[in-house]
Amino acid sequence: MTTQQHTENDPSATPGADTRRSFLKSASVASLLPAVATTAKGANVFELRREASAEAARPAGPNDRVRIATVGMGIIGFIDTTCALKVPGTELVAVADLYEGRRVHAREVFGDHVKAYVDYREVLARPDVDAVLLCVPDHWHAKMSIDAMKAGKAVYCEKPMVQKIAEGHEVIAAEKETNAVFQVGSQFASSLVYEKARELIAAGAIGAINSIEARYNRNSPMGAWRYTIPPDASPETLDWDRFLGSAPKRPFDAERFFRWRNFSDYGTAVAGDLFVHLLTGIHKATSSLGPNRIFGVGGQRYWKDGRDVYDLIMALLDYPETKEHPAFTLALQCNFEDGGGDGTLFRFVGSDGVLSVNFTELTLNQTGIVDPSREAVLKGYNSVVTFSNAVQEQLAQTLKVDPPFVPRKASGTSFPAKFRVPAGYDERYDHFVNFFASVREKKPVYENATFGLRAAAPALLCNESQATGAVKGWDPATLKVTG
Numbered sequence: 001m002t003t004q005q006h007t008e009n010d011p012s013a014t015p016g017a018d019t020r021r022s023f024l025k026s027a028s029v030a031s032l033l034p035a036v037a038t039t040a041k042g043a044n045v046f047e048l049r050r051e052a053s054a055e056a057a058r059p060a061g062p063n064d065r066v067r068i069a070t071v072g073m074g075i076i077g078f079i080d081t082t083c084a085l086k087v088p089g090t091e092l093v094a095v096a097d098l099y100e101g102r103r104v105h106a107r108e109v110f111g112d113h114v115k116a117y118v119d120y121r122e123v124l125a126r127p128d129v130d131a132v133l134l135c136v137p138d139h140w141h142a143k144m145s146i147d148a149m150k151a152g153k154a155v156y157c158e159k160p161m162v163q164k165i166a167e168g169h170e171v172i173a174a175e176k177e178t179n180a181v182f183q184v185g186s187q188f189a190s191s192l193v194y195e196k197a198r199e200l201i202a203a204g205a206i207g208a209i210n211s212i213e214a215r216y217n218r219n220s221p222m223g224a225w226r227y228t229i230p231p232d233a234s235p236e237t238l239d240w241d242r243f244l245g246s247a248p249k250r251p252f253d254a255e256r257f258f259r260w261r262n263f264s265d266y267g268t269a270v271a272g273d274l275f276v277h278l279l280t281g282i283h284k285a286t287s288s289l290g291p292n293r294i295f296g297v298g299g300q301r302y303w304k305d306g307r308d309v310y311d312l313i314m315a316l317l318d319y320p321e322t323k324e325h326p327a328f329t330l331a332l333q334c335n336f337e338d339g340g341g342d343g344t345l346f347r348f349v350g351s352d353g354v355l356s357v358n359f360t361e362l363t364l365n366q367t368g369i370v371d372p373s374r375e376a377v378l379k380g381y382n383s384v385v386t387f388s389n390a391v392q393e394q395l396a397q398t399l400k401v402d403p404p405f406v407p408r409k410a411s412g413t414s415f416p417a418k419f420r421v422p423a424g425y426d427e428r429y430d431h432f433v434n435f436f437a438s439v440r441e442k443k444p445v446y447e448n449a450t451f452g453l454r455a456a457a458p459a460l461l462c463n464e465s466q467a468t469g470a471v472k473g474w475d476p477a478t479l480k481v482t483g
Helices: 003-009 022-030 045-057 075-084 100-110 120-124 138-150 165-178 192-202 240-244 254-258 269-286 374-380 389-401 427-441 449-468
Strands: 066-071 090-096 115-117 131-134 154-158 182-185 209-216 293-299 312-319 328-335 344-350 353-357 361-366 418-420 472-475
Touching: 066 075, 066 120, 066 427, 075 090, 075 100, 075 131, 075 154, 075 427, 090 100, 090 120, 100 115, 115 120, 120 138, 131 138, 131 427, 138 154, 138 165, 154 427, 165 449, 182 427, 182 449, 192 269, 192 344, 192 353, 192 361, 192 427, 209 269, 269 312, 269 328, 269 344, 269 449, 293 449, 312 449, 449 472
Parallel strands: 066 090, 066 131, 090 115, 131 154, 154 182, 209 328
Antiparallel strands: 209 344, 293 312, 293 472, 312 328, 344 353, 353 361, 361 418
16 A cells, blocks of 8 residues: 555545644544543543644634534534534534525524525635535535535535545545545544554454454434424425436425435435445544445335335445455445344454444453363364274374464453443544644545545445445445446
8 A cells, every 4th residue: 555545544644744733643642542541630531632622623813713604404414513613613604405494493593693595606605614514415415525625615525425436536636626625524534432443453452354243223213214304395495406406307305305315316325324434434443445345235124115225235345455454354234124223333353352343432352262282172173073082092193293283372462351432422523623623724634535435435336236236346446446
């Protein structure tokens, strides 16, 4: 891997990182310490990181404030905006949404001083907008991102970065052409949990990775995108034609507008919504560029409610050997009808242990192979126990001279068995802290367009594989589909 490739996939290795404020460096170091570590005064290291993050986000003066605008005031639009405004030195000046009720509510929540627009281009035309948060349907991500970068705005684009792989190359080109700050909104890239997983894996805590299991399940109508449709939804209260954009033209349909994720014209199905999060965390933790073979299966198993996308998908992804990691296989699962509601889980399985990760903690179980005696090999680990006594004795004599294998010993290094973030920790907040630090310094830090495509493309290829039954090829270094 070249230095450039490593930088594009490694948020902590951005060129010019040595010029960052010292407190950003302190925050990065603190993030790698065990959760139980304390200073001499008893302060938790996470508190120190939060203080450093807040200091990094605090403007040096009135002219250093970051004025933001949010395009798309649906569920994630309100979540992202509220979180972004917690970062010191940020100010909301405008919003845009195609539905009148959301424009009204945005001003009810954030104040009458916030201007509300129907057309996002009016937001981009405002000289006082420094950065835009794009929280819109997937089929608008590339178009709006490119328009915003060309308008001189910093961009925080919700995941997945694009609806189609070809659009990813267009976004990358615009990022390079405009030198804009562009960050994808998949917050696992900034999570302390995945930073710790990355540290442990790199240190050899589980030996050589050979497989990863990851799941992201939801067990509720809202989790399955059965969003509420307001009673006043009509062509008079929302701009239907503008919503369609590049999608096929069709008569007004409130369900398609408010539940757009259920339709392939506008969304990217379960893989685009949830696999992208899993892939972001995996690529962060393993320093991987991505898989080279992808196979997905699934279908509509429960939510037969008019949607044209599946509600369950499982996928196998093969990752080739690189300088950063050995070859390994990733098994992914997402569904909307899991009766157990077991949520999200990662299991990084290595030669010497297993690392289990969820939203708030990780657990390390080291299981390295201990060198058995030759007697144990004969009596417990070998099929020779089924042979005659004479043959067993002959083999025993042979083993004294030529053992059949030399088992690898477990690592003698000591690692923490548990790592847990404090109550109230929010990786989304840290993701915005990183974004706004980049906006002020004009240097992208976390999850740029190349990283974004490396997470989105495998998810989109899972969709193609599920639909066609074919194994898909992908070159994560050159960002090209290989057949």
